[in-house]
Amino acid sequence: MGFGEFDSDANAPQVTGPTSSAKIVVAGGFGSGKTTMVGAISEIDPLTTEAMMTEASVGHDDTSATPNKTTTTVAMDFGRISLDSDLVLYVFGTPGQHRFWFMWDDLAVGAIGAVVLVDTRRLADAFPSIDFFENRKLPYVVAINCFDRLLHHQIEDVRHALTIAPSVPIMACDARERESAKQVLISVVQHAIAHDTALRAG
Secondary structure, eight states: OOOOOOOOOSSOOOOOSOOEEEEEEEEESTTSSHHHHHHHHOSSOOBOOEEEOOGGGTTTSOOSSOTTOOEEESSOEEEEEEEETTEEEEEEEOOOSGGGGGGHHHHHTTOSEEEEEEOGGGGGGGHHHHHHHHHTTOOEEEEEEOTTSOOOSOHHHHHHHTTOOTTSOEEEEOTTSHHHHHHHHHHHHHHHHHHHHHHHHO
16 A cells, blocks of 8 residues: 655755745544654654653543553644645644643634544544534545554545545545655645635535
8 A cells, every 4th residue: 555655855845936835734533643744744843742641641541552652742733844836834733632622723723624633443533623623614634544554444434434525535644654644735735725616616
């Protein structure tokens, strides 16, 4: 299974003209790979608000699928990537735990679209993110994070389990790999453009 074949330079592209920017939000359940994805794609040192997990999280954060996880995002992650010489994306990762959801509205302000990062070992954790974006009519794509580089379920089976409309893009990715994460962001931009075009058409 391929995770995206995009040509990219290790350095940020040289800007030769007017540059447009857009904001994308990366959401998902606790431990789904949001911080990893933002860090993988960012061409600048990503801003993270990781804090050590303490005994206070026991009973609240399910680490059964991620036993080696020792930190958690308590506010947001932030990164930047230039998709072209005239388009810069600012990427904001949300905190995954329920007790930090009050921050999501602020992080979503001004976004053109979003990524819902899914861990199929804990599929139900994706529902709050999906409901959040659907309720706010913000276009989103679903990215299945293949932690071991294997897709354990057919994409259409995941779509059915999450009751996602056929119009919503869904794809496999590896949040650790820059090109794979970049493909997801390109899909968000394309979906947002199509969504906006459909709205304008009435």
